[in-house]
Amino acid sequence: MGKIALRNVHKAFGATTIIPKINLEIEDGEFVVFVGPSGCGKSTLLRLIAGLEDTTSGNILIDGRDVTNEAPAKRKLAMVFQSYALYPHMTVAKNIAFPLKMAGEKRDIIEKKVQDAARVLNLSSYLDRRPGQLSGGQRQRVAIGRAIVRQPSAFLFDEPLSNLDAALRGTMRLEISELHQQLGTTMIYVTHDQVEAMTMADKIVVLNAGNVEQVGTPLELYRSPRNLFVAGFIGSPRMNLINGRPAEKLNATTIGVRPEHIVVSTTAGEWTGIVGVAEHLGADTFIHVNTDEAGTITVRTPGDVPVQHGDTVYLTPDATRIHRFGESGLAM
Amino acid sequence: MARAVTTRHRTIATVAAWIVALLIFFPILYTIITSFKSEAEAIQGFSLIPSGTIESYAEVEAQRGYFHFFLNSVILSVGSTVLALIIAVPAAWAMAFSPTRRTKDVLMWMLSTKMMPAVAVLFPIYLIFRNLGLLDSRIGITVMLMLINLPIVVWMLYTYFREIPGEILEAARMDGASLWGEIIYVLTPMAIPGIASTMLLNIILAWNEAFWTLRLTTANAAPLTAFISSFSSPEGLFWAKLSAASTLAIAPILIMGWFSQRQLVRGLTFGAVK
Numbered sequence A: 001m002g003k004i005a006l007r008n009v010h011k012a013f014g015a016t017t018i019i020p021k022i023n024l025e026i027e028d029g030e031f032v033v034f035v036g037p038s039g040c041g042k043s044t045l046l047r048l049i050a051g052l053e054d055t056t057s058g059n060i061l062i063d064g065r066d067v068t069n070e071a072p073a074k075r076k077l078a079m080v081f082q083s084y085a086l087y088p089h090m091t092v093a094k095n096i097a098f099p100l101k102m103a104g105e106k107r108d109i110i111e112k113k114v115q116d117a118a119r120v121l122n123l124s125s126y127l128d129r130r131p132g133q134l135s136g137g138q139r140q141r142v143a144i145g146r147a148i149v150r151q152p153s154a155f156l157f158d159e160p161l162s163n164l165d166a167a168l169r170g171t172m173r174l175e176i177s178e179l180h181q182q183l184g185t186t187m188i189y190v191t192h193d194q195v196e197a198m199t200m201a202d203k204i205v206v207l208n209a210g211n212v213e214q215v216g217t218p219l220e221l222y223r224s225p226r227n228l229f230v231a232g233f234i235g236s237p238r239m240n241l242i243n244g245r246p247a248e249k250l251n252a253t254t255i256g257v258r259p260e261h262i263v264v265s266t267t268a269g270e271w272t273g274i275v276g277v278a279e280h281l282g283a284d285t286f287i288h289v290n291t292d293e294a295g296t297i298t299v300r301t302p303g304d305v306p307v308q309h310g311d312t313v314y315l316t317p318d319a320t321r322i323h324r325f326g327e328s329g330l331a332m
Numbered sequence B: 001m002a003r004a005v006t007t008r009h010r011t012i013a014t015v016a017a018w019i020v021a022l023l024i025f026f027p028i029l030y031t032i033i034t035s036f037k038s039e040a041e042a043i044q045g046f047s048l049i050p051s052g053t054i055e056s057y058a059e060v061e062a063q064r065g066y067f068h069f070f071l072n073s074v075i076l077s078v079g080s081t082v083l084a085l086i087i088a089v090p091a092a093w094a095m096a097f098s099p100t101r102r103t104k105d106v107l108m109w110m111l112s113t114k115m116m117p118a119v120a121v122l123f124p125i126y127l128i129f130r131n132l133g134l135l136d137s138r139i140g141i142t143v144m145l146m147l148i149n150l151p152i153v154v155w156m157l158y159t160y161f162r163e164i165p166g167e168i169l170e171a172a173r174m175d176g177a178s179l180w181g182e183i184i185y186v187l188t189p190m191a192i193p194g195i196a197s198t199m200l201l202n203i204i205l206a207w208n209e210a211f212w213t214l215r216l217t218t219a220n221a222a223p224l225t226a227f228i229s230s231f232s233s234p235e236g237l238f239w240a241k242l243s244a245a246s247t248l249a250i251a252p253i254l255i256m257g258w259f260s261q262r263q264l265v266r267g268l269t270f271g272a273v274k
Helices: A042-050 A092-102 A107-120 A136-148 A166-183 A194-200 A218-223 A228-233 A245-249 B002-035 B039-043 B055-064 B066-097 B103-112 B118-131 B138-162 B166-174 B179-208 B211-216 B224-229 B239-259 B261-269
Strands: A004-013 A016-026 A031-035 A057-062 A077-080 A154-158 A186-191 A203-208 A211-216 A240-243 A254-257 A262-265 A271-280 A284-291 A295-302 A312-317 A323-325
Touching: A004 A042, A016 A042, A016 A211, A031 A042, A031 A194, A042 A077, A042 A154, A042 A186, A077 A136, A077 B166, A092 A107, A092 A136, A107 A136, A136 A166, A166 A186, A166 A194, A186 A194, A194 A218, A203 A218, A203 A228, A211 A218, A211 A228, A228 A240, A228 A254, A228 A323, A240 A245, A240 A295, A245 A254, A262 A295, A271 A295, A284 A312, B002 B239, B039 B239, B055 B066, B055 B239, B066 B103, B066 B138, B066 B179, B066 B224, B066 B239, B103 B138, B118 B138, B118 B211, B138 B179, B138 B211, B166 B179, B179 B239, B179 B261, B211 B224, B224 B239, B239 B261
Parallel strands: A031 A186, A031 A203, A077 A154, A154 A186
Antiparallel strands: A004 A016, A004 A057, A203 A211, A240 A254, A254 A323, A262 A312, A271 A284, A271 A312, A284 A295
């Protein structure tokens, strides 16, 4: 079981408030991603749940039990760190065995569990090596191995993929998702990369300056962002946020249109503009258009569109998919 | 052309390094040479060629008995080092991994005690030792040496511990390690190079310490520093015997230093170059 609840959790370092007051429910078996720009408090929140930081006030409950003042080890959580935090003086086998050794498990049980974890993570032939002799991806797997042997009630991941190169990141993302399906254990995953958040999460918690901006499934956040921050943060390329006349026409302060919800034409459309940069990705083309009415607009069109810098194009937003935001920045 | 310049530079640098090294080593070398001279030769004036006699060594040993002092030196330097490490490892751990606003001040204050002239506290410390019956006791002087070197030991360990990423210790905490588990299984093994060089340096410092060992010991707890100084008086100066005594006193630490020089250099420059 791994149901985690945060009740009015508040964290301050001296006079600086990092997390004003957070209430959050994480269901058993859920894959929850905390996402937000750097410095938004997402790592601090994870460390509060882990017990590596003390809460200033509020309570943290795991399966209904108040663990606010309990030591990290007592919370039955496992954590994978950004730097992997492997023990450099121990072999892979000893690294994975360490939590079991600390729990006072018998030697033959430790041996078996280490072998099992190594098999799941394709580490069997590296058990006698030291972390320094492994590649980044292998080290990441060892860190995950060390987490899974304890059969924790939840896994905490603190930006685990940010030290890997792009290709490996994709592979590891898939592996972690598969691991979640296999184990069915609650996972809390911190990242600043919204692509990771969108692809892995059952539920995304968008954080900004310590506040929860929105909680929802990836598609809920994509389809109905609650405010300007979420609208701008979720989705790649970013949503176009337009002030001025186009917004006024729709009785809003700001309107948002996702790049994929704009049609480009060389003959006619609602906004006229000149192509600044065209990024040809093969499957898609990202076109950055400087318009008079709406400022610089990014458009994503499928396939390879033959436009170049300096071309005049016409843009038409999909009227059914325009997001309207009021003066306070909230969706209308 | 460039290669010729670098080769010439390297030659000059090598020669300069040898000259500096010889200058630093010369007093020790001359002590060793003098120890193989007779007393008559020793007072004759500067000479690098001894007659090779070992009569000074024989006399030194016959007069004072080297082994007793040697044993005391070993007990005092190793004992004070072990004691210092037992206190300094947790202290440095606390300062490196849970620093407070005052940690830097505490470190500076500890170091400042090393800037105080020792003679300033000679009188009170002598009285404390006398009243506690610790004069000329191995336990007393071991504690004294430990206290003198403790600031340096804490500082060195603190610097090494700071190099260990905090996340690794947090990982240990998540993995269920207690405070002691964290120190014993994770921190200490990772800091072994640092602890080893701190240990070596402290042994050398304690071995060479002369101010307190000469004043707080007489016979029972007297180490090799007292052994040397006993040859400078009251019969007058006997250069050859003094040199033989000095050679005997520095030989063990010189040999230890030679074998551990790689460790020492690594330890002393640790953290200086990333």
